[in-house]
Amino acid sequence: xxxxxxxxxxxxxxxxxxxxxxxxxxxxxxxxxxxxxxxxxxxxxxxxxxxxxxxxxxxxxxxxxxxxxxxxxxxxxxxxxxxxxxxxxxxxxxxxxxxxxxxxxxxxxxxxxxxxxxxxxxxxxxxxxxxxxxxxxxxxxxxxxxxxxxxxxxxxxxxxxxxxxxxxxxxxxxxxxxxxxxxxxxxxx
Amino acid sequence: xxxxxxxxxxxxxxxxxxxxxxxxxxxxxxxxxxxxxxxxxxxxxxxxxxxxxxxxxxxxxxxxxxxxxxxxxxxxxxxxxxxxxxxxxxxxxxxxxxxxxxxxxxxxxxxxxxxxxxxxxxxxxxxxxxxxxx
Numbered sequence: 001x002x003x004x005x006x007x008x009x010x011x012x013x014x015x016x017x018x019x020x021x022x023x024x025x026x027x028x029x030x031x032x033x034x035x036x037x038x039x040x041x042x043x044x045x046x047x048x049x050x051x052x053x054x055x056x057x058x059x060x061x062x063x064x065x066x067x068x069x070x071x072x073x074x075x076x077x078x079x080x081x082x083x084x085x086x087x088x089x090x091x092x093x094x095x096x097x098x099x100x101x102x103x104x105x106x107x108x109x110x111x112x113x114x115x116x117x118x119x120x121x122x123x124x125x126x127x128x129x130x131x132x133x134x135x136x137x138x139x140x141x142x143x144x145x146x147x148x149x150x151x152x153x154x155x156x157x158x159x160x161x162x163x164x165x166x167x168x169x170x171x172x173x174x175x176x177x178x179x180x181x182x183x184x185x186x187x188x189x
Numbered sequence: 190x191x192x193x194x195x196x197x198x199x200x201x202x203x204x205x206x207x208x209x210x211x212x213x214x215x216x217x218x219x220x221x222x223x224x225x226x227x228x229x230x231x232x233x234x235x236x237x238x239x240x241x242x243x244x245x246x247x248x249x250x251x252x253x254x255x256x257x258x259x260x261x262x263x264x265x266x267x268x269x270x271x272x273x274x275x276x277x278x279x280x281x282x283x284x285x286x287x288x289x290x291x292x293x294x295x296x297x298x299x300x301x302x303x304x305x306x307x308x309x310x311x312x313x314x315x316x317x318x319x320x321x322x323x
Contacts, residue, residue, distance in 0.1 A: 148249060
């Protein structure tokens with residue numbers, strides 16, 4: 001179901017065409033995911049790992065929806081910038097501070113589309129010999145998938161549109177929106 | 190990882206080269222146009238139409254076809270992909286359409302390249318002797 005922009009965000013109407021997921025819809029689904037994770041990981045002290053920066057909004061809400069003991073850590077990878085391209089291959093810009101060996105690790109992502117970044121990170125994390133390694137994604141864009149990645153938890157499927165908000169950005173803009181909206185074509189490039 | 194022979198093939202379109210570089214960046218193995226699939230034959234059994242997907246990702250057992258054609262020009266390619274699925278149902282082919290290609294470029298910060306996709310109507314003639322294909 002789509003909606004108009006909330007009144008406070010009317011200034012965005014030239015950029016954002018419609019609201020795809022309202023703040024309330026997002027929060028409800030995040031709480032459902034938190035409840036499922038609490039049930040499945042009870043007594044396992046899971047470590048939630050997120051890749052910066054887009055995931056911070058989802059991670060913060062998800063953590064508060066989890067009712068069992070849990071820890072969190074973040075990792076960052078080099079973006080596909082001209083400088084990084086010159087180096088030839090993706091690199092960790094910030095590593096985890098927590099050893100993974102023997103831990104039950106839940107990798108938390110805001111959105112999975114091609115799966116290229118996540119595939120690289122999962123290979124990296126798996127080499128650290130966690131007791132288990134699963135994936136929780138709030139948004140899945142299967143139309144773009146190149147690498148098949150099993151998702152233990154999934155929030156929503158995304159249509160083949162350029163969407164922003166709740167951590168999703170376009171050139172670092174719109175991350176702060178509490179809803180997810182569809183960006184107008186003229187706002188791109 | 191990536192292109193095992195590390196030789197840069199002669200890509201038919203700049204978008205293909207960019208796609209290959211992105212795969213390399215993330216350490217994904219790929220091959221360029223490794224296989225041609227016959228689609229139509231004449232009465233003598235000669236192949237009259239064939240389809241050569243742009244990329245093969247061996248670790249995913251996935252063929253990838255890229256297009257920057259506007260949707261109204263892509264009908265022939267779509268028809269051939271449907272025919273491909275009829276004849277080779279066990280072969281996985283993923284089509285990256287024009288908008289998906291643009292979004293991919295935007296996602297990886299390739300704004301100029303995305304702008305070029307946005308601004309072009311079609312692509313150069315391809316290997317399959319089809320003026321609408323890339």
